[in-house]
Amino acid sequence: MNIDIRTLIIIICIATVFELIAIFIQYKINKVYSGIGWWLLGFTSLAVAYGLLFFRGFITSQLISIILANLLILIGKTFIYIGIARFFNKKENLKIIISIFTIFLPFYFYYTYINSNINIRTSIVFTAYAIITLMISQILYRNKTKSIRASINLNVSLFFILGSFFLFRAFLALTVNPINTLFTPTIVQTSTFLILFSEGFLMTFGLIILVNHRLNSENRENQENLELIFNTSPDAVSITRMTDGKYIKVNEGFNAIIGFSREEIIGKTNSDIKIWQNNEDRQKLFKTLSSEGFCENFEALFQDKYGKQMVGLMSAKVINLNDIQHIISVTRDITDRKQNEDRIKALLSEKETILREVHHRIKNNMNTINSLIAIQAESLTDSSAISALKDAGSRVQSMMVLYDKLYQSSDFEKISLADYLPDLIDEIILNFPNNDSVKVEKHIEDFILDAKKLHPLGIIINELLTNIMKYAFTNKQEGLIVISAAIKDGTASVIIQDNGNGIPDSINFENSTGFGLILVGELTKQLEGNIKIERSKLTKIILEFKI
Helix, strand or coil: CCHEEEEEEEHHHHHHHHHHHHHHHHHHCCCCCCCCCHHHHHHHHHHHHHHHHHHHHHHCHHHHHHHHHHHHHHHHHHHHHHHHHHHHCCCCHHHHHHHHHHHHHHHHHHHHHHCCHHHHHHHHHHHHHHHHHHHHHHHEEEEEEEEHHHHHHHHHHHHHHHHHHHHHHHHHCCCCCCCCCCCCCCCHHHHHHHHHHHHHHHHHHHHHHHHHHHHHHHHHHHHHHHHHHHHCCCEEEEEEECCCCCEEEECCHHHHHHCCCCHHHHCCCHHHCCEEHHHHHHHHHHHHHHCEEEEEEEEEEEEEECCCCEEEEEEEEEEECEECCCCCCCECCCCHHHHHHHHHHHHHHHHHHHHHHHHHHHHHHHHHHHHHHHHHHCCCCCHHHHHHHHHHHHHHHHHHHHHHHHHHHCCCCCEEEEHHHHHHHHHHHHHCCHHHEEEEEEEEEEEECCCCCHHHHHHHHHHHHHHHHHHHHHCCCEEEEEEEEEEEEEEEEEEECCCCCCCCCCCCCCCCCCCHHHHHHHHHHHHEEEEEECCCCEEEEEEEECC
């Protein structure tokens, strides 16, 4: 009994649409895998091609009815080949693909338009089909892995058999069974379309099995890896059911830290094993998980099987297992760390106390030295000696101000300049009998300096202000001193200017014979800075150094 070829083509068209839907579903749910999109393009091309084959008897244009239909079938199979290569993260062999189309198209056009011969065309078409199909079989075979070997073997066999049949069909078209038209209901033609029908079904079936087999294999590997991570973690990992608080799973780290065996834990609740020392902590954690779904770095007190207290740092998250909410938690024993932190805090507190006491004693000792210098000065009659002792006392006084600030500060190494300089300036100015007639303006920016730089800076300012108060306002009823400090691009600048008598041009910090200016020059070198004098309407001294 002969089967109508058109009927077979209609059946193939309908089957291809369903196959296309099946591949589309795979594409939507398995986007993590490369290549399935190419399969979708391939089956779409096949569906359109079989539709054109059905209308071949009604479409007079050979370009559409003959060339386009067979070309779309070849393109569809090529897309499937590319998709399988991409599925295994491999590159398709573009050279062979280009070669196939380069040879196929000229010959196919020739035996369609110039020398129309359906048997040669059929042989050319099925030879191209065979090459692409066998290439699919080859790339599957080369990517045979142990985890999905069964599904790959199935697909290798399927595509190899199909490729072999297409070669056999190409041979028959030229020799044993020539045909007159596409719809000639011969045994070979009928068998060919039955094979094409079976090809689509088996190819879809094989590809879906391949995807699902790989997915199951990777899920199994992921589960094994997660199980390995779960059990080898040194932290205590547990899974409990939210509804009743029963332990579903614990790792070896949990057993090692808490002391209970798995058999003593599984199926029990927190109330049964009593590992939480404060029930309020557990309720707080549960409330946070209920409202937010996760909790990180939650610190709580626990006790092991034998009642030993420990401090745990817990992170937990609500997860769904079989549509039931569970809590997965990871708890790290930080008891030793907390004890070390407490010891460090105690040592730091002790250090701060000692440093504060040291600065206080240094200040008191300097005060004693200053008092001794003052007593010694009162006992002398030589004015130059008295002046020298007073200058020394003033220098000691500037250092006393620094140590007083260090004593009061929470940071014993750094101080704000805005907190230190104004008090130092006031202390220096008050030492001179003409302080009421001299107006002092202070413009001090708030920036931090360490004590190593504050020591020399304080003495420099003391020397400069002392010189100004001694010599700048002689024979003047009143005077003005402007002191500013600022920072720019990591460089601090301190400027002291006055409207006094001015400094002679012959005096500078490099060739001065006075001890005070020599001291200022040396301390400036210690700061790795530079200092200069500008003489105009106001005498201006500028000190700059890197902080």
